[in-house]
Amino acid sequence: MELGIIGQAAGLFAVTNIDDVLILALFFAQGAGHPGATRRIVLGQYLGFAAILVVAVAAAFGATFLPESALPYLGLLPLALGLKAAWQAWQDHRDGGEDEEEGAEETGRGGPGPLEVAAVTFANGGDNIGVYVPVFATAGAGGMTVYAAVFLVLVAVWCSAGRFFATRPVIAEGLARWGHILLPLVLVGIGLLILVEGGAFGW
Helix, strand or coil, rough: HHHHHHHHHHHHHHHHHHHHHHHHHHHHHHHCCCCHHHHHHHHHHHHHHHHHHHHHHHHCCCCCCHHHHHHHHHHHHHCCCCCCHHHHHHHHHHHHCCHHHHHHHCCCCCCCCCCHHHHHHHHCCHHHHHHHHHHHHHHHHHHHHHHHHHHHHHHHHHHHHHHHHHHCCHHHHHHHHHHHHHHHHHHHHHHHHHHHHCCCCCC
């Protein structure tokens, strides 16, 4: 029985988080060469997904932290971060990237911070909550624990996959060249998709 639940949990996670691999690859590419970037990205991914699990579990038990009408507006988080990334990329291009490189060398930090990654993960997983709640509610406390454990293990697998793709020579070269453009586009696209599909504009 548990093996069946584990398989179902793995399949559910893969289906609902397939797009996270691309986002993680972009984040890892952005943090390439910066000390501690991998740790911050993984921490942020876990924080964001843990928040998704908390909301889904609470809703499954009947305590809804976020009203359904508020979920579409989670799209504002990646939208704002995408616009911020676009502004930063434009400033770096204008300044030749010298200031950012000097700042990164001085502070020893670079790439996305854990809260930034967590915000994107949580916002992008807003629709996951709607899928997880009925599954958790019917699985019971024991099944819910198995689902949560499998999900948290697979977050590490997803982070490894994202880092793997970001460090492949061909992909890494492409992300290094176009990542500063792709990341804002992906984040803005995710934000708009969440807003539109959730009916935030009344469409």
